[in-house]
Amino acid sequence: MAVQRLDNVGIVVDDLDEAVAFFTELGLEVEGRAPIEGLFADQTVGLDGVRSEIAMMRTPDGHGKLELAAYRHPAAHRPEPQDPPPNTLGLHRVMFAVDDLDDTLARLRPHGAELLGEVAEYEGIYRLCYLRGPAGIIVALAEQIG
Incomplete structure (x- = not known):
């Protein structure tokens, strides 16, 4: 079986409203916004007691999506350095x-x-x-x- 599509890219943010405003200004549209918590959330992400809120943003053509997530519990982990340079290992941009x-x-x-x-x-x-x-x-x- 092959991959059907890239569904979305998830990004953890500290201020969901600020991130939604930024990506809305860029031209993305809010597809939906919802609280995420409960056993399924804990099982999916491998954390206990997850309480978060997500906003699904979609590009105007409908093919690209960003899932913005703000964690209330457990608190989001801030990487060091806070604003890593573009050559940092992991998700680049x-x-x-x-x-x-x-x-x-x-x-x-x-x-x-x-x-x-x-x-x-x-x-x-x-x-x-x-x-x-x-x-x-x-x-x-x-x-x-x-």
Whole structure:
């Protein structure tokens, strides 16, 4: 049996409302929001007494989803360093194709987005950048220009 699809990418955040606002400004839509707790949650994630809330965010085309989760119990573990660099082992970043990179950056800055480097051009085909979003998430943006 083969994989059918990538269903979603899960990201733990400390402030769910802030993360939802950030990704909504980016252009994702809230598909649903719900508390998650109980035996099934404990069994699934391997923690005891899970109490969390999730927001499922979907891209406008309906194919990509982010599951944002805020843990109330047990408290979320903060990695060291708090904002790891892009070459840290593990999940690297989440990338989105955008139609106007400059406009997207301008709209995300009031939500705390900070460029990690600068906007770069790749072989006249893409303009790209990495930025740090809520909870230290590295978000990459790509605008096709050629």
